[in-house]
Amino acid sequence: MKKYCRVNVGTIWKNKDKAREIDRDGIMYPANIQRWLLELNLDEKMSFTKDNRIDTQILYGEAVEVIEEHDGWSHVICLEQPSKQHPKGYPGYIPSSQLGDLNQEKSSQYMRVKVPKTTLFNQDFTTKQILSFNTTLPVVKIGERFVEVATPEVDDGLINIQDIELSDEFGTFKTGTMKDVIQNAKLFIDLPYFWGGMSSYGYDCSGLCFQMYKSQNFHIPRDADEQFEAMTELPINLDGLQMGDLLFFSKPDDDGFLSHVGIYMGEDMMIHAPHTPKSIEIVKIPGSYYQKILVKAARLSTI
Template sequence: MFKHDFSLPDSFYVASVQVATVWTNSESAREIDEPGITNPTNIEKWLDYLSNEEKVALCNDNRVQTQLLYGEVVIVSEINGDWAKVTIPSQPSKKDALGYPGWVPLNQLKKVAKEDWLKPETAAISSKHAWLEDELGEKQIKLSYMTCLPVVQVGNERVEVITPIARGFLPVEDVEIFPTGEGGPKGDGLRIIEKAKEYVGLDYLWGGMSSFGYDCSGFAYNMHKANGYQISRDASDQAAFGKEIPFDKLLPGDLLFFAYEEGKGSIHHVGLYYGDGKMIHSPMTGRGIEIISLKDTTYEKELCIARRYWEGGGVTNG
């Protein structure tokens, strides 16, 4: 959980659904994507409904850019009918200095006042999923790992939080509380790997940024986020910063980057060094997060650079 210190205007928007997919433009979503663009959304139903070919097309047809978690802040720069053009300050990108850009259905966003939204403490979901409950304990929304919401008060069994809709409650055992302006405690590389191992088997999703499905760089981003480091959203940006590590000095938690043309072309993949010549990564559509040995694989040939963010704090953009 990195500190939330990005500059914000007096009012801004936050995601008001469990996971909001950020599309390339306002015409990118297909009819089959309807469960993913409504409010409320049902991310699990949407992903179950899509075939592997339809999931691959999210990438190959340049439809999806990234995703937002419930309550994640966006800056809206344009509204076109039912869609909003946004930047995401919590997801650094070379595509826009203000944050990752894309388009989100307007009905998946809620406008809030800065003074009402930002609180001294924030609750981050630390389990794979957690149910947001109402005052009576009724389950309302199934939320992803690393969803962060402002804290109202902490009780013995539940934490009262501010949501885009109303006050809500999260089980104490499913969250970690951290100072909003400071971030959570920084974990080392082994801690990053410990968290990553919990997601072995989770299906890959292009653009995925939630525990319903990660892509390769989304997986790396969120495992660092869980340990107090903010890194760039995309693999090519992640490879440009941090501390370069020689391949014979790798430690668990370092990021490994892979490029076409046997490591000489453009970067297309990132994984986390696991130790003992292995990596843990989210590979591709149709396969889940896995731990593999690099030896005698295409990845061994394509390995081009390694970076470390967990030593001395997370360097993001320079």
Template sequence: MTALHNIWHCSVAVASIWTKPESAREIDQSAITNPVQLVKWLEALPYKERLDLCNSNRIQTQLLFGEPVMVEEIQGEWAKVIAILQPTHKDERGYPGWVPLAQLSKQQLSDSTESIIVNVDKTQLWSEDGTPQIVLTFNTILPVLGDEGQYHIVDTPIGRGKVLKSSAAKYTGDIVQSMDKAVQFGLGYLDLPYIWSGMSSYGYDCSGFTYNMAKACGLRIPRDAGDQATYGVAISKDNTEEWQVGDLLFFADEKGTKPVRHVGFYYGEGQMLHSPQTGKSVELIKLAGTIFEEEICAVRRYGPGVKTT
């Protein structure tokens, strides 16, 4: 065991943060390699095994390529990490868990004041000589080193690379858009299958969906639904006329009396956009006549100037 306190970065397209090293099963091997094989992993997961990711509390959250983590210790081929950009009540420093060492890089990235954020479903990262490297997912953020024709030149955990300008926007972290824009981003993922702890355009869980659409708007809200329900501005859950497009709707068992278990976006006109549960996909539904109508327990509004964590 080696004690460390420095910042490393995710070096694969998407890395899952596991509850403990033993949480990964034989069927999960494609998800813990470098390069990671996300499509192979997800296609091989039957419903029962997908559901077990949740029921056995195997995965906590996910990292995107280039995302920083604090490495606390190393045990064999695994690193105990803190995802410092994912606020949670579990640790004031960020989201805790375990990541395969092979999916992390010690290479430090440029401290450029400007970055790019991928604003399409997926795009290619090339090396500087034009060799295809990895597929970047929506919301991947990388420091910008310069421009070259149709490309942004970026710094990455695997060296300098190129990303098409048409698939990424300049990102400074201080421009916040309203949450109705988050809903517009979310509509791009209709029919995307739910994945427990999902944080990428390969699959989101309910709060991963709201977190990432808010992130695309320049907002960093808490990672989990229960925490998301404690920040922002409280809106009356009983007066739907006060609800605005982009407000977060929270739900709990036993007619809203139990702890928060689900979150979605208010779409307007009595509809909700959300990533429901294992076996279902991102969908737009009318709340009237559904179990959600009985289980709503809170409504929160996020946006420019609102306290998010």
């Protein structure tokens, strides 16, 4: 059964027992992602990684396939996030209250949010949701100032036309450039890292790469190791790299596992989401810690 995320950011948990009382703002409907993340202390944020709580996130309107539902939680497959863990996409658990139905038959044209955040209004211009960058929804009607969109809640919504880009009539967005990938990533400099993060409320390293690529119609898997496997390997020579290539890192205690990824910007620079409690940043690779643990580089073969 296909369902759609009806909160601005739906968190996909490793297991339904991994959410804590302190995570209530992130698992309720409607969710309050901003308050949830602001109220967590460092140890509580570190627990997402250390205790293997969160795997990924989905955005408002993103499709999942529900495998089963029990005790208010749905076991789902994230259909828009390729993963080796399941042939159809990334698996995990999400509160059933955060899922709804979406009428996609209203239109074959879509809109995508191109700014860090924008307001989705109700028809009376009260706030329905605060949407993340890259949120995608079916277009119902295009007006002079606002676009009416179908939503996974009861009623359609309105979004400022200046904050979105439109697909063609068949739902395909224009393919951009790697320069545009970098420009979009720069929008999030100083945004705090969030393990499993896939939204402009917080990204993890592979989530940043996934969403910035997707924003220009380039598609890669969700996790860093699988992103490398899906791309063409390059020699680790900064002089031979191009803007938008991905750089992969492995610490000595990772036993060769690719535990980190960043986007090469050119001129020996990289933009990446480091780790909790740091924020998205630009670093110069030569002479840095990252030069010591750089083990792979890759390029999307379709470029």
